Amino acid sequence: MRLRRQITAPAPAPARRPPANGPHPDAYDGAADQRLITANLPLAGPSPELIDRLYDAMFEHHPYLRGLFPESMAFQRAHLEQALRHLIDHLDRPDELRAFCTRLGRDHRKLGVRPVHYEVFEASLAEALRGCAGAAWSRDLEQAWLRMLRFAVAAMVAGAEEALAEPPYWNAVVTGHRLCGPGLAVVHARTAEPYAYRAGQYAHLQTPLLPHAWRPCSFACAPRADGELEFHIRSSGTDDVLEALVAHTGVGDPLRIGPAQGAMTVxxxxxxxxxxxxxxxxxxxxxxxxxxxxxxxxxxxxxxxxGAGTPGDLYDTPALAALEDRCPWLRVVPVLGQADGGRHGLAEAVARGGDWSAHLAYVSGPPAAVSAAVRQLSALGVPADRIRHDPVTGADSGRDTPRPHLHPHDRPAPGLAVRHAERAGRP
Structure with a gap:
């Protein structure tokens, strides 16, 4: 614990920056690196094997870092795999990627990440890539990966430095908790300090039942004068954090809320x-x-x-009906009958609904539904810069969360019922 406090405490001297031998953030054109990395994805690309090797190397060489991560690494491993895919997919759009990484660096402050940790991550990634590729690995391919990583890290460090005047996370208390069906809750919370966000954004939440584990949840309200926040959280039974927020959280319980993220705004x-x-x-x-x-x-x-599977899945109908009554400019089209939350039927209903090529479009929901709708809107002639959605990073859960990948060395978390009882002081 003493070593961990030394690592996470504020440094007495200016923090070291990441390696300076990468591309200058303002001059980097990642299209060439994207082509090289993409052409060699079968050799070494984002995969469970690569992520396992990376974390194995990191924790073997720097065991103290394990204490900065949650007990179960399944979500973290899947999230990192998806993040690397996102970097590769957007290398030919450096301005967009820089903005994304800047926001990511601001958010990562809540994890206790410091610049020196990025150097450790880079060395571990290089070792993992060489291990996956074996004798077929080349220096040119390694340098392409490192240039990509250093570009992202430079933007993340800049984002963290720009946010030094704000807390890395906000302490909040649950002011309302309403179950709306199996595995679904509407949660209200209020932060101790003012919290700034915009409609269409999201934030990561942490419950004290599962320290160091954060999950993204969209804000379900525009900023309010009383500062109250609203989140809609769905648990599919495969994610302990979402289960804790839905089934083991109540009024008066504490939460931590990370900084607001996302560009799906008005x-x-x-x-x-x-x-x-x-x-x-x-x-x-x-x-x-x-x-x-x-x-x-x-x-x-x-x-x-x-989109919803059944009429019963339209869980917030009073609020929706009130909006319809107040807003003559709003037309609502329910799309029902899809067990997967309206994934394919929703996209098809949009296609049949009219000509949207001149509209500004917003898309939200489970990743598969978002991907299907975005593809449909693009096919209908809506320009990409007028289709707004957050990065699609994985399978359905409370929000766009990745599918967990279990590793043999992941430590299983104690049952949530046990944790909940312990925190409440019950035997």
């Missing part, structure tokens, strides 16, 4: 009609966006396509 008064496509708990972000549009001087004509 920029001033939209100068064109709006299309919102939401599936499942994607309704949370849609609801926040509609509340913000309602407050504008001239709300645009807006179509909402809302």
């Amino acid at each position: 920029d001033g008064a939209p100068d064109r009609d709006v299309l919102i496509v939401a599936a499942g708990t994607g309704w949370a972000a849609a609801k926040a966006l509609l509340e913000e549009l309602e407050c504008g001087p001239r709300p645009p004509r807006t179509h909402l396509f809302l």
